[in-house]
Amino acid sequence: MLCRLASAGRSGAKLTAPLGCLVSRQKHTLPDLPYDYGALEPHINAEIMQLHHSKHHATYVNNLNVAEEKYKEALAKGDVTAQVSLQPALKFNGGGHINHTIFWTNLSPNGGGEPKGELMEAIKRDFGSFANFKEKLTAVSVGVQGSGWGWLGYNKEQGRLQIAACANQDPLQGTTGLIPLLGIDVWEHAYYLQYKNVRPDYLKAIWNVINWENVSSRYATSKK
Secondary structure, eight states: OHHHHHHTTSOGGGGHHHHHHHHHOOOOOOOOOSSOTTTTTTTSOHHHHHHIIIIIIHHHHHHHHHHHHHHHHHHHHTOHHHHHHTHHHHHHHHHHHHHHHHHHHHBOTTOOSOOOHHHHHHHHHHHSSHHHHHHHHHHHHHTOOSSEEEEEEEETTTTEEEEEEEETTOOHHHHHOOEEEEEEEOSGGGTHHHHTTOHHHHHHHHGGGBOHHHHHHHHHHHTO
């Protein structure tokens, strides 16, 4: 998808490259969860996980496929106006698919505690302590107005970790340049059935299921 989005809005000559990507692409599919819907209880209940994965994420995937098909048709026709008009749908649904695909792997029934090794050293270097990092990411996530995400990302250019918030389904890397390591979904569908409108309670609970092995693996890969 990145090759398609990156080329949007350029001259007509440049639009032929993403057309090749679209013609040969496979349709996006909903990834399987690496655990059962009820595996994260009591911190995130099974009903939330089932609806979040099988309904919300599935909708982003389906709508992304539809938007990409329309985009392919617009490219074939050389209809730049249609290509531009499809950008919000590509960004929203593409971001929703990217974000949730990361989110599921960032969670684990065997999660919680604190990271180890290089990730922990980097957290201490860039935030002073794990407690400070946890407090800052929680505060940023609580502070998202409306729907969005709190993120721990890696700034490859500066070689350091950064915390950021993204509105709606804006993908972290595509909108900030940071490589996503840990994302916390603060859309109400991620917690309302269990925590109602008390987002801080949800954020307190989610630290018990953070998959630090996955986050550490993403950090190691991001530095290559």
